[in-house]
Amino acid sequence: MSTTASRTRWSGVAGSAAATITRYGFVAVFALLLVFFSLASDAFLRPSNLLNVLDGVAILLLVALALTVVVSSGGIDLSAAVAVDFGAWFAIVSMMSFGMPWPAAVLLGLLGGALIGALNAFLIVGLGVTPFLATLGTFFIGRSAQQIGTNGGASVSFRAAPEGFTLLGSGDVLGLGIPVIIAAVAAVGVGILLHRTPSGVRIQAMGLQDRAAVVAGLRTRRIRVLVYVGAGVLCAAGGILLSASLRLYTPLAGFSYLLDAIAAVFIGASMHPRSRPNVPGTVVGVLFLGVLANGLDLLGLDFNVKAAVQGVVLLVALALAYTVAQRARAAAERRPATRVDTIATGAPPTGGITPGGGA
Amino acid sequence: MSALALERPALAPRVRSLLARRGPLLVVLAMTVYLAATAKGFLGAANVTASLTQAAPVALVAMGLAIVVIGGGDDVVVGGIDLSIPATAALATAIVSDQLTTYGTPFAVAFALGILVTTLLGLLNAVLVGWVGLSSILATLAVYVAVVGITRVVSGNRRIDVSDPLVVAVRDTRVAGIPLAAVLMLVVAAVLVLVMAGTPYGRRLQAVGGNRDAATFAGIPAQRYIMSTFVIAGVVAGLSSLLLVARGSGSSPGIDERLMVDMVLATFLGAAFTRRGTVTVFGSVLGALFVALLSNGLILSRVANAWVDGFKGVLILLVVAAAAARTNEETRA
Numbered sequence: 001m002s003t004t005a006s007r008t009r010w011s012g013v014a015g016s017a018a019a020t021i022t023r024y025g026f027v028a029v030f031a032l033l034l035v036f037f038s039l040a041s042d043a044f045l046r047p048s049n050l051l052n053v054l055d056g057v058a059i060l061l062l063v064a065l066a067l068t069v070v071v072s073s074g075g076i077d078l079s080a081a082v083a084v085d086f087g088a089w090f091a092i093v094s095m096m097s098f099g100m101p102w103p104a105a106v107l108l109g110l111l112g113g114a115l116i117g118a119l120n121a122f123l124i125v126g127l128g129v130t131p132f133l134a135t136l137g138t139f140f141i142g143r144s145a146q147q148i149g150t151n152g153g154a155s156v157s158f159r160a161a162p163e164g165f166t167l168l169g170s171g172d173v174l175g176l177g178i179p180v181i182i183a184a185v186a187a188v189g190v191g192i193l194l195h196r197t198p199s200g201v202r203i204q205a206m207g208l209q210d211r212a213a214v215v216a217g218l219r220t221r222r223i224r225v226l227v228y229v230g231a232g233v234l235c236a237a238g239g240i241l242l243s244a245s246l247r248l249y250t251p252l253a254g255f256s257y258l259l260d261a262i263a264a265v266f267i268g269a270s271m272h273p274r275s276r277p278n279v280p281g282t283v284v285g286v287l288f289l290g291v292l293a294n295g296l297d298l299l300g301l302d303f304n305v306k307a308a309v310q311g312v313v314l315l316v317a318l319a320l321a322y323t324v325a326q327r328a329r330a331a332a333e334r335r336p337a338t339r340v341d342t343i344a345t346g347a348p349p350t351g352g353i354t355p356g357g358g359a
Numbered sequence: 360m361s362a363l364a365l366e367r368p369a370l371a372p373r374v375r376s377l378l379a380r381r382g383p384l385l386v387v388l389a390m391t392v393y394l395a396a397t398a399k400g401f402l403g404a405a406n407v408t409a410s411l412t413q414a415a416p417v418a419l420v421a422m423g424l425a426i427v428v429i430g431g432g433d434d435v436v437v438g439g440i441d442l443s444i445p446a447t448a449a450l451a452t453a454i455v456s457d458q459l460t461t462y463g464t465p466f467a468v469a470f471a472l473g474i475l476v477t478t479l480l481g482l483l484n485a486v487l488v489g490w491v492g493l494s495s496i497l498a499t500l501a502v503y504v505a506v507v508g509i510t511r512v513v514s515g516n517r518r519i520d521v522s523d524p525l526v527v528a529v530r531d532t533r534v535a536g537i538p539l540a541a542v543l544m545l546v547v548a549a550v551l552v553l554v555m556a557g558t559p560y561g562r563r564l565q566a567v568g569g570n571r572d573a574a575t576f577a578g579i580p581a582q583r584y585i586m587s588t589f590v591i592a593g594v595v596a597g598l599s600s601l602l603l604v605a606r607g608s609g610s611s612p613g614i615d616e617r618l619m620v621d622m623v624l625a626t627f628l629g630a631a632f633t634r635r636g637t638v639t640v641f642g643s644v645l646g647a648l649f650v651a652l653l654s655n656g657l658i659l660s661r662v663a664n665a666w667v668d669g670f671k672g673v674l675i676l677l678v679v680a681a682a683a684a685r686t687n688e689e690t691r692a
Contacts, residue, residue: 127683128680129683133631134679136620137679140672147665152665259500262496270494275437311501311503311508312509318491322491
């Protein structure tokens with residue numbers, strides 16, 4: 001188990017220049033973007049603005065962390081969007097309609113997310129439906145449930161939310177927003193779980209070689225159930241923070257996080273030597289998206305133009321980072337085999353490498 | 360006691376295996392019977408043609424996605440997928456509508472422009488995946504985000520009405536009672552099915568999707584085959600914009616989101632109808648038809664709007680779960 005653990009760590013191929021550049025190519029592009037925004041706008045580097053960026057990405061980070069774990073396990077969760085909604089919905093309604101104290105409401109909100117995760121787990125583990133379709137089905141059902149529950153999708157506003165609850169969304173400790181702190185703690189927690197514990201190794205093993213994991217004696221069914229339920233809870237936490245900061249539940253608001261979260265996870269995977277999702281990479285991806293949105297706002301772009309520029313910059317950044325990484329990898333392959341290469345080829349097939357990847 | 364014990368294992372597995380093997384079809388049949396009984400005019404000509412027209416653009420983009428999935432393999436992370444198709448189709452729809460109304464461009468030129476744009480975007484996907492080395496989900500997702508933004512700039516995020524007589528003609532023309540949209544869908548489906556099943560290109564592409572390493576060792580330039588699928592998807596997205604403009608009498612903001620959900624649904628649901636549970640071109644057409652019939656049937660049987668999505672989700676999961684049960688049954692046997 002310990003050798004597997006060390007291989008799943010980035011340090012497994014560290015030392016080769018290719019790996020370093022793969023790892024930092026995107027970070028370099030990100031740094032260029034930061035330099036550009038700080039030159040283009042005086043306000044960008046002000047501490048208050050940087051805190052704004054962090055506030056803006058806290059919820060996205062929670063959703064992206066959930067997806068990092070799910071994608072690591074070889075699945076996908078399209079229902080993350082409705083898990084966010086359910087967190088917000090359950091929390092707001094339990095306070096408004098049932099007069100519950102806010103800590104209980106928060107717990108119920110998390111339970112709402114767990115419910116979505118449990119439905120996914122039932123479909124995927126119990127019935128053997130592929131994750132793509134199972135979570136898409138859950139997405140439909142969750143969306144419909146919200147429309148039925150809110151009479152066709154009207155927002156539920158709760159202006160008189162208890163102070164403790166609103167503090168969750170808009171309070172701060174030494175200037176750092178509470179959502180940011182919660183998201184950061186979650187990132188560290190999920191990072192340790194996924195990259196430093198036996199459970200994390202098991203999740204990743206499942207994602208790389210499901211059959212092999214079963215043969216090796218892993219209880220993949222149980223792990224998978226926990227992965228989807230946990231992902232639902234993380235997303236719901238994001239939804240609760242969203243409702244706490246707005247004192248409002250808007251049905252179907254979670255959808256806007258889904259595509260960004262998927263993008264962040266795969267940006268992160270792009271920085272991994274074997275293209276696996278990983279928590280540090282996801283954090284960089286989320287920050288990149290947050291900085292991009294914030295910087296373009298500061299430039300005062302029109303809403304529609306901003307959306308276009310945002311997408312184009314994301315594309316160019318990815319293309320740049322990948323081209324550089326490819327060149328480096330090709331250059332490394334031309335050199336005579338080093339000790340590191342021998343270890344890499346001696347490793348079991350990882351599934352992350354495709355023959356076209358190095359071409 | 361002993362007779363019972365003998366009989367039970369003999370009968371139960373047979374029933375179970377029959378249910379499992381024909382499961383997806385049985386669910387569809389049961390649904391059709393139910394809707395035919397409760398929804399007035401469900402099997403009427405008006406509803407069937409309406410469903411066909413509605414399904415046609417979805418079927419086109421779903422076929423494009425199917426080709427990409429066939430060539431790239433169906434692994435979510437490292438396999439082939441093209442999420443940008445709905446966005447490029449929406450962009451072409453906006454460009455065509457804009458050209459026809461604002462600039463008075465002739466019909467043929469406007470559509471040629473639309474198809475050119477989607478083909479170039481398909482080429483961009485191909486380059487990003489094949490040469491730059493992005494995973495296809497990341498590349499096409501990034502293209503999706505960029506193209507949705509560009510669409511907003513082109514359309515000003517407003518609805519563009521089109522009253523071009525030729526567009527109206529495309530919408531209203533019927534060939535032997537079948538709407539022109541459905542005819543186009545069937546023609547494209549026939550061409551793609553023939554290409555996939557009857558040409559060396561199609562067979563090699565399937566080999567690449569089945570096992571890229573083996574295909575490469577057999578001398579197939581796998582990367583080039585995979586790149587070609589994105590270009591095909593781009594062309595098909597352009598074709599679907601013709602139907603989208605006709606169906607919606609112009610372009611409206613947000614069609615990409617609906618198209619995305621329906622496309623993914625049609626393609627992967629289509630896999631449930633095929634014998635081996637794999638994504639196919641023909642399966643995608645069936646999937647698109649199933650989704651359209653279901654939506655229309657639910658509306659006809661006066662199911663409240665808010666419930667339609669939920670019913671759709673449950674029924675789709677039933678079909679998919681039945682297909683999964685079938686796969687499990689086959690693995691056991």
